[in-house]
Amino acid sequence: MPDFTVTPWHVEGDIDYDKLTRQFGTQKITEQLRQDIGQAAGEDHFMLRRGVFFSHREMDRILEQHKNGEKFFLYTGRGPSGDTHIGHLVPWVFAKWLQDRFGANMYFQLTDDEKFYSKHDMSLEDTYEYAMQNALDFIALGFDPEKTKIIINTRNIRTLYPIAAQMAKRINFSNTKATFGFTNETNIGMIFYTALQSAPCFIEDGPVLIPLGVDQDPHFRLTRDVAPKIKRPKPALIHNMMMPGLGGPGGKMSAAENNAIYTTDTPDMVRKKITKYAFSGGQSDVAEHRKLGGNPDIDVSYQYLRMFFEPDDAKLESIHADYKSGRMLTGELKQILVEKINKFLCAHQKKREEARNRMGEFLYEE
Secondary structure, eight states: OOSEEEOSSOEEEOOOHHHHHHHHTOEEOOHHHHHHHHHHHTSOOHHHHTTSEEEEESHHHHHHHHHTTOOOEEEEEEOOSSOOBHHHHHHHHHHHHHHHHHOOOEEEEEOHHHHHHHOTTOOHHHHHHHHHHHHHHHHHTOOOTTSEEEEETTTSHHHHHHHHHHHHTTOOHHHHHHHHOOOTTSOHHHHHHHHHHHGGGGSSSSOEEEEEEGGGHHHHHHHHHHGGGGTOOOOEEEEEOOOOOTTOSSSOOOSSTTSOOBTTOOHHHHHHHHHHHSOOOSOSSHHHHHHHOOOTTTOHHHHHIIIIIOOOHHHHHHHHHHHHHTSSOHHHHHHHHHHHHHHHHHHHHHHHHHHTTTHHHHBOOO
16 A cells, blocks of 8 residues: 555545655756746745745746746636635645736636536536635635636636647547546546646646646646647646645645635634644643653644744744744644634635625636
């Protein structure tokens, strides 16, 4: 049995990201590349500094083309099978920073069809409704409506299908089966789906950069193989680590009960979830913790601060030192996180409500 599993539909186990990089054939983000990104952007980003974005495919090419005056556009998305949780926000927040720093156009694909194919208990009406709810969270992050379009697969198929057809003709079943482990029982919607997810990569003529969770990389390995056959540039990718679920450092945040913090959670719900369910790196009792200290590297509350909720390096380092030495107790660390999450969600939920009246500014019109 492998130590961990990472596919577009299933992530399990304690992920070894060095090993995963070798398995997927991606490149680690070096210190030099991080500096190059910061220099091109005019500032650094804490998710890069901390290795939250850890791997890439041809990010260096994007920077070189940008240096030579060639603009790139951005593409990311969401499979709408449920409400948005904070793990989903990681690549979106980074994409917002990229748009701000580089003035790039952004396409956000909501794959309501794919979730209909892959979720036996969901109708197309269900996945479309989740798509609209997820779109509110995306808009609430502050993307520029003049440079941002939301694509919903079942509503924008006239735009997507001619591109997907070009891809589908060149992706054979053998490669798809080998990449995703499909069997004779896999429905043909799933088999075709990668071609449709590829389509936004070529919606503009120039190069595209895709910030995404590393679990989605297999789709774009196939896309990159086929792109030269339709005389289009290969999409470049930059991958983020999976935000762990509340229950422990292995796997990723998912819709399992008490495993996720949702963007619609109330302050009391956040407090209860973090207090009761967030996996602790602390010791079994206070005296032992004061003596031996905690392990921030496996503590979920600390990891949420590191990956998303505490961008100030000095504050994070202070929390790390205090927790590791035993000066800070697990309950105190959890309280810091609760306050950070609730402050973020209070502002986010207000912007989310305002987004209901702005949806038309963002939806892609055919």
